[in-house]
Amino acid sequence: xxxxTQTPRNRITKTGKRIMLECxxxxxxxxxxxxxxxxxxxxxxIYYSFDVxxxxxxxxxxxxxxxxxxxxxxxxxxxxxxPNQTALYFCATSDSWTEQPQHFGDGTRLxxx
Amino acid sequence: xQQVKQSPQSLIVQKGGISxxxxxxxxxxxxxxPWYQQFPGKGPALLIAIRPDVSEKKxxxxxxxxxxxxxxxxxxxxxxxxxxxATYFCAASIGAGNTPLVFGKxxxxxxxx
Numbered sequence: 145x146x147x148x149t150q151t152p153r154n155r156i157t158k159t160g161k162r163i164m165l166e167c168x169x170x171x172x173x174x175x176x177x178x179x180x181x182x183x184x185x186x187x188x189x190i191y192y193s194f195d196v197x198x199x200x201x202x203x204x205x206x207x208x209x210x211x212x213x214x215x216x217x218x219x220x221x222x223x224x225x226x227p228n229q230t231a232l233y234f235c236a237t238s239d240s241w242t243e244q245p246q247h248f249g250d251g252t253r254l255x256x257x
Numbered sequence: 258x259q260q261v262k263q264s265p266q267s268l269i270v271q272k273g274g275i276s277x278x279x280x281x282x283x284x285x286x287x288x289x290x291p292w293y294q295q296f297p298g299k300g301p302a303l304l305i306a307i308r309p310d311v312s313e314k315k316x317x318x319x320x321x322x323x324x325x326x327x328x329x330x331x332x333x334x335x336x337x338x339x340x341x342x343a344t345y346f347c348a349a350s351i352g353a354g355n356t357p358l359v360f361g362k363x364x365x366x367x368x369x370x
Contacts (some may be wrong), residue, residue: 148300184362245354250300
């Protein structure tokens with residue numbers, strides 16, 4: 145089983161729809177992150193969470209929201225999807241106690257028509 | 258403002274040759290510098306990392322060279338193989354696991370026979 149599981153792996157939806165991407169981890173890490181990947185732009189940070197009660201905006205948070213439901217679960221929502229949010233989305237975890245660097249899931253490919 | 262600049266965007270190397278990817282950073286508070294490798298359909302995976310107290314770190318065919326005064330670091334892949342064909346990202350953070358990684362925009366490496 146994967147340490148960091150993202151669901152769904154692929155999603156096609158229409159403009160204006162609400163979408164939730166989910167991430168769960170079995171690594172026991174305290175910190176979780178959502179990144180967006182676009183060709184030629186690398187990985188851009190959307191939101192991150194240091195623990196269940198801590199949520200922080202990243203460099204491109206507009207149009208997105210997150211929820212840390214438990215230490216192991218971190219979801220990303222697009223309240224009203226727009227075509228320029230078409231991208232690959234990655235969840236990652238890290239652990240501040242053991243200094244474990246970020247470990248990524250295999251991503252969700254999101255297409256908004 | 259791009260805090261980590263990576264070059265080149267793409268690289269083609271003959272099998273058995275040396276692949277070199279360069280990165281430069283701006284924030285002198287960064288003290289953890291990993292390289293991630295990404296294959297199509299997969300999330301980035303940690304390849305090798307260095308801290309600024311050493312100038313070089315080697316793991317198998319992969320070497321990171323670090324120049325603290327120039328605020329630059331590079332990845333060298335010796336005896337490059339077709340299986341090394343992937344996208345490589347440099348990154349930087351304050352501590353390993355403590356703060357979000359700031360990524361370069363990536364280098365697509367193709368190793369041809």
